[in-house]
Amino acid sequence: xxxxxxxxxxxxxxxxxxxxxxxxxxxxxxxxxxxxxxxxxxxxxxxxxxxxxxxxxxxxxxxxxxxxxxxxxxxxxxxxxxxxxxxxxxxxxxxxxxxxxxxxxxxxxxxxxxxxxxxxxxxxxxxxxxxxxxxxxxxxxxxxxxxxxxxxxxxxxxxxxxxxxxxxxxxxxxxxxxxxxxxxxxxxxxxxxxxxxxxxxxxxxxxxxxxxxxxxxxxxxxxxxxxxxxxxxxxxxxxxxxxxxxxxxxxxxxxxxxxxxxxxxxxxxxxxxxxxxxxxxxxxxxxxxxxxxxxxxxxxxxxxxxxxxxxxxxxxxxxxxxxxxxxxxxxxxxxxxxxxxxxxxxxxxxxxxxxxxxxxxxxxxxxxxxxxxxxxxxxxxxxxxxxxxxxxxxxxxxxxxxxxxxxxxxxxxxxxxxxxxxxxxxxxxxxxxxxxxxxxxxxxxxxxxxxxxxxxxxxxxxxxxxxxxxxxxxxxxxxxxxx
Ligand SMILES: Cc1ncc(COP(=O)(O)O)c(C=O)c1O
Numbered sequence: 001x002x003x004x005x006x007x008x009x010x011x012x013x014x015x016x017x018x019x020x021x022x023x024x025x026x027x028x029x030x031x032x033x034x035x036x037x038x039x040x041x042x043x044x045x046x047x048x049x050x051x052x053x054x055x056x057x058x059x060x061x062x063x064x065x066x067x068x069x070x071x072x073x074x075x076x077x078x079x080x081x082x083x084x085x086x087x088x089x090x091x092x093x094x095x096x097x098x099x100x101x102x103x104x105x106x107x108x109x110x111x112x113x114x115x116x117x118x119x120x121x122x123x124x125x126x127x128x129x130x131x132x133x134x135x136x137x138x139x140x141x142x143x144x145x146x147x148x149x150x151x152x153x154x155x156x157x158x159x160x161x162x163x164x165x166x167x168x169x170x171x172x173x174x175x176x177x178x179x180x181x182x183x184x185x186x187x188x189x190x191x192x193x194x195x196x197x198x199x200x201x202x203x204x205x206x207x208x209x210x211x212x213x214x215x216x217x218x219x220x221x222x223x224x225x226x227x228x229x230x231x232x233x234x235x236x237x238x239x240x241x242x243x244x245x246x247x248x249x250x251x252x253x254x255x256x257x258x259x260x261x262x263x264x265x266x267x268x269x270x271x272x273x274x275x276x277x278x279x280x281x282x283x284x285x286x287x288x289x290x291x292x293x294x295x296x297x298x299x300x301x302x303x304x305x306x307x308x309x310x311x312x313x314x315x316x317x318x319x320x321x322x323x324x325x326x327x328x329x330x331x332x333x334x335x336x337x338x339x340x341x342x343x344x345x346x347x348x349x350x351x352x353x354x355x356x357x358x359x360x361x362x363x364x365x366x367x368x369x370x371x372x373x374x375x376x377x378x379x380x381x382x383x384x385x386x387x388x389x390x391x392x393x394x395x396x397x398x399x400x401x402x403x404x405x406x407x408x409x410x411x412x413x414x415x416x417x418x419x420x421x422x423x424x425x426x427x428x429x430x431x432x433x434x435x436x437x438x439x440x441x442x443x444x445x446x447x448x449x450x451x452x453x454x455x456x457x458x459x460x461x462x463x464x465x466x467x468x469x470x471x472x473x474x475x476x477x478x479x480x481x482x483x
Contacts, residue, residue, distance in 0.1 A: 004074060004278040008067035009271040012058055013264060017049035026053045026261065050265045061086065061262045062255045071271040078278050079204055079214045081241035085254045086270050087222075088262040091198035091236045092118035094222030097257055098194045098238065100126045101250045102164045102220060106407075109194075110155045111166035112147045114441050116196060119166065120408065120433065127409040130445070131159050132402070137439045138316065141308050142328060142357035143173050144439055145318060149181040156189045164192040169213060170199045172353070172360060174324030175313055179216035187217070192244050198224040201237070201273075202365065203321065205281030208289060210319035219244050225273050228323070228364045229281075232269040276365070285323075288367050292323045295372040302383040304331035323363040327379070330357050333388015347378035355438050402448040405429055411446040411482055419478040422459060425450045428481035435469045436461045442470075450481070 020031075029035045032048025052058055059066035068086065075084035087094050095118045103109060105127035111119065112135045123130050133147040133155055146168050147155075156162060165186050169177040179195065186193040195213035197203075201223035203212035213221040219242035225231035240250055276284075299307040306328040313320040329336050336354035343349040343359075352362040361375060406415075406429050417431035430444040436458075443454050443461075461468060462476040472480070 004078060004275060006070075006074065007268070007271045007275045008070040008074070009059075009264070010268040012067040013050045013052070013268050016052065016057055017046070023052075025055060027051055047265060050268060052264050053261055058264060061088070061258065061267065062260065068267065071267070071274075075237060075270075075274050076239070078274050079239055081214055081221075081239040083240045083247055083250070085238040085240075085250065086267055087236040087238055087254070088234055088258060088266050089236075090226070090234045091196065091222045091224045092116070092121070093257050094198075094236050094238045095119050095196055096122035096125055097250065097254050098196075098220045098222060099123060099128060099164075099166070100253045100257075101240075101245060102192045102194055103128050104163075107163040108159060108161060109164045109166055110152060110159065110162045110191075112168065113445070114144050114146065114171075115166065115168055116198070117433075119196070120445070124409045124412050127407065129404065129407055130447075131155055131162055132404070132445065135441060137441070141312065141326075142330065142438070143175070143308075143326060144171065144441060145175060145316065146171055146177050148317070149178050149185055152182055153185045156185065156191060160189075162191060164194055166194045166196070167213075167218075168196045168198075170197070170203075170210075170321050170324070172199065172324075173326045173358075174199065174321035176200070176203075176210040176319045176321065178317060178319075179211060179213055179218065183217045192220070192242070193218045195221045197221050198236070199227055199324070200321065201225045202228045202277065202281065202285055202323075205277045206285045206289065208286070209321055214239055214241060217241070220250075225270050228362070229273040229277055230269065230365050231273040232263075232266045234263070235266045235270040235273070237270065281365075284365050287369075288323050288363050288365065291367065291369045291372045292325060292363050294369075295376050296322065296325060298376045299325070299327060299379060302380060304383050304387050305329060305379055306331075323367075325359075325361040325363070327359040327361065328357055329359060331388070332382065332386040334382075334386055339382060342382060343375075343378055347374070347381075349375055349378055351375075355440070357438060402444070402451060402454060404445075404447050405449045406447040406482065408445070408447045416483040417480045418483045420481055422455065422462075422477055422479050425479045425481060426452050426455050428479075430479070431482050432472070432480040433470045434458060434476075434479070437467045437469060444479075450479070 023030045032045040054060045059068040072084050099122035108129035110131045112133045114135045133151050136145045183193050195218040197213045203209040221239045224236045226233050226235040296307045299305050310320040335356045336359045340354035352360045428450050430448050433442050434444045435442040
């Protein structure tokens, strides 16, 4: 048996379950006996034998010496990296661990404004200065593209003191950056490359996918094993593949950020997801790619729907994970959210997310041809029923030459805030993030001086009834600023 066929955490838990031990440890449900009957009737009782706490037989996530250590080593081998750490609070905690591991308080990091919200959390926890890059909005595809290599190179030139560069690849739409070039730029300039690859744990397991961050020589990479592979929710992994990072520091930080009562069900599922991906990933993911591409072709034969292709994205010097279907609905006369509701209510289909212009349907290792057939046939119905004037992403995105004048940690943890009328906010320092959807790029981030341009833009958006995430009040008449 090859080593990768093993699943040390799962095997240990099965052995433990067979012993039917009398439990005087947490959790209180005692091997499922105390679980509410409604839940027990639905799930059956076996899984609760796996819901144990730390004791020598099942090892400790915080100081692994047994099955968790072995499972993490197998994970590192599977991805050909130096070290892998299992995470039980998703890639959210992974992003924070990367920033805290790579940077010291007061360091600066180059990153796009469209990063996941956990990244601002990491910047606050680590006490970092963010150097924000403005991502591009592709007006034809109505999507955001993460920073380009040239933008990163320019930022490094302008801010040579930056310690690290943080990239999100793939994006929510499955678009990957030119990571080989970005890694090259970073390492030539002695910068650490951190990649949020939450949406890309599978890329490594099929040669037809875009290159993954671990293969492109990123220093640290976080992946949500639960998003596309078969781990349970919250199951993620942090890979470290660099001599620029102190592994002892990573160990301390990952331990500092995680619960002392990790879900062993989640840990076992990460372990098995790695085994499955190594043993069967090529076949399973190849099938998912094939059915996704068939679905894409059929959608592109419809009159009012459009699903961009890998060639479309490659012509823009990015690449695409084809298992993500971004379906542009602008010619139906309906918004993405309206179609999301129709799919949900009439066709029993739940897609991942929608905005005014697009639906995003995410496929995973469990997706099947019949799922795609169901989606395509529902979209076909909708396509035949709805046609309207094409909407475009015709916002004049301001260049937003915002100025970071206060470190986000100080704004959010050390200073009081107050609300001022939006129209009188110019010159104040923002104490909140305001992100209009679309396009999903923050206009203001804590620590930025509010410019006339940003203020006018927010007023214009609020008058157009655009949803602004973070506004905290029903109407956007006031804005939270540093007192
Ligand atoms: C790009 C990106 N990074 C990080 C995360 C956080 O991942 P998790 O849900 O595993 O905490 C998400 C979640 O959707 C994401 O889209």
